[in-house]
Amino acid sequence: MNVKKAIVFSLLVAAGGATFAQTSNVRKAKSSLQKFEELKSAGSAELGKSNLDAAKEAIDLAVAHEKTKEDPEAWTVYALVNANLASLNNTAEAATAAAEGIKKAKELDADNKNADNIKVAGQVLGQFNFNQGVAAWEKQDFKSAYASFDSALGFLPGDTTLTYYSGLAAIQNQDYANAIEKYKQLIPAKEFSSHKSVMIDLPKLYLSAKDTASAIEYAAQAAQAYPNDNDAAVQNIELNLIVGNEAKVITDIENQIAKDANNKALYYYLGIAHSAANNNDKAIEAYKKAVSIDPNYSDANRNAAATIINGVRDQLNALNEDKTLSNTDYNTKVAALKEKIKEALPYLEKVVELNPEDVDALKSLKGYYDFQQDEAKSTELQAKIDAFQK
Template sequence: MTMKTKALTIGISLIGIVAIAQKKEIRNAGKAVESGNYKEAKTLLNSVEGAVSNEKEKVQAEYYLTKGNAFLAAKNQAAVKTEDLVIAGKSFERAIELGEKGEGEKGLVEVKNALINSAIEDQKGEKFSDSADKLYAAYTLSKKDTVYLFHAASSATTGKDYDNALKYFEELRDLNYTGRGTIFTAVNKETGEVENFDTENKRDIYLKAGSHIKPSTIKEDSKRPDIVKNIALIYLQKDQKDKAMEAIQQARKESPEDTGLMLTEADIYYNLGKMDKYSALVEKVIEKDPNNATLYYNLGVTTGKMGDQEKAITYYKRAIELDPEMVNANINIASAILNKEKAIIEEMNGLGMSNADNKRYEELQKERSKLYKDAAPYLEKVIEKEPKESAEYKQSVQILTQIYGVLGETEKANALKN
């Protein structure tokens, strides 16, 4: 009996020693994080990972906070490791569950910001698939931030990672995500970057503190038509036409009067070569929303692609009537007019030296000059409305200078050159 009691006492003592050792390793790991020795911190944490679940919640929470900070160091690396940031995020989430809400939530915000900022840098470097992975990781850390899922889907699409893009868009559709709402923004004085805030009150706190300036409020329209459109277009890309049509028609059943979805279905018919159904839907949309400048502009783009330049110009002109500031409509009208020049030049180059050919050449010269005169006013409007540093302004100046030169309007050409 005595021997058993002694053995039990020794066993209890060993458990106490192990617990003390675990706490020591966690504290040492914390010190390693503070000194920037993240590799050593990870090694120390790994050594006690298997036994930490037997500890009190306070010790577990300390372990996960330390682990989160050790892996959060990935944000300072030249090539940010998505998997390390995900581990950091999951660690902070576990710390929050164990009662360390303050530090845990602060760490989680840092992880999300690191993922998003790195995703933005990836996009600038045209690493769209990497960007999508990081945005999706940011979404998984907090499923309420569905906007990250939307941006992940968009980035994956741009990167032609259609499998992941389709998965993300279908998840958005199943979540009934619309993206409609209000975004409150302000510029961080220290970084010069625009930052988003969940609420107006939260943004105003930063404004009053003086850390942020230039507040702005942005109203976001529903993104559901775009989501369904992308699902359908990806299926078309995969040559799965039946699934593409099924996706859009299901959405139309849910929202039969949604003009955005109507246009999406029209686009699909256009891609399928069913121009009669395309035209019928377009006319229906116009009836429902006759004062929508953007709608007329989009119809001009699509109709132009179909080869009907005159009808496209009609749509663009209507868009300008509804929204005189729509610069791109002016650019596209000028482009549609000048596109007719190609046929004229081809005919001119094919003419011979006979009197009849010379007469026809002169007629074509007049037609060409008329095209230039017709296009010039729209390019002049672009120059009038666009800032000088914009690509649209510079391109319009270049084309107009050539037009004035051909028309013999030397004074105007020189004014643009100067």
């Protein structure tokens, strides 16, 4: 947040002519406020407290005086003084007075002569509310934190940091409607440092609000905005798969591959989509393509092996349930499956090579050798598993 540190002094010129006598308290308040601002700019705001108190005493009289109670400058100074008092003393009463002063000044300032100083008052008050929100957050009072951040936005509209913090506070309070509203406001702010997180988290918020249709809509937007991001792409795939949109996801990925044929992640996602659609042969083909682009792509190696093994397991289960097979036919078919599952071995070995302490990968590799009835390899792998599980 970019908050101006000082009042715009060019607007502190004393009024002249017929109104001079009636504006003495306004002038006193401005003079004292200017002294406070000088000390504040020098990092010594506490030393200027007496000046700020003097400004308040004078400006309270001015806004109550018959001749100056409708003076936009008087109300602008009133807003500035009280906003600074709120910030300096951490007082809600002064903050309320400052907000009232800003509202009144805007109503009276028809020619916008005080617009810059009114904006400064709003910035100071916005910073006060932001600080209140941070204090509430630290106490884990997320409802109050959201209220304070939201109030700050009233004075600092469009501030991306405030909008983001407001959304985060709403999430912590499980106030998904307000969280969604704040996050949606950040969609156009592509330069915001947390923009990607906002785009990826927005569909999750819609899911929490039980709005699957909107979750899918914004998941697609996130994937489009960040086409190379793993979380965005996987989320888009998973959400579409939840509602049975396998064909749509496959088509979307294939269209993207046509534009970026050497993107290993796209083939990985295509494999996930085909697996969900029970197109195991196409899934394996896609995973293999990802591995051909990057032989050390651990997830693609893992999924290629898992898809091959799961296919063999399904066929083995079918054989075990088929009571019509003779022992000879059964053994012949099992031997064929043992040959077929060998296709998974290089991918399993690569996963273990890349992640030597991955117990799940070791267990999968042991399961392979168990099926092949290779007792020596199975025993060797079990020893490694036992060592890591101690």
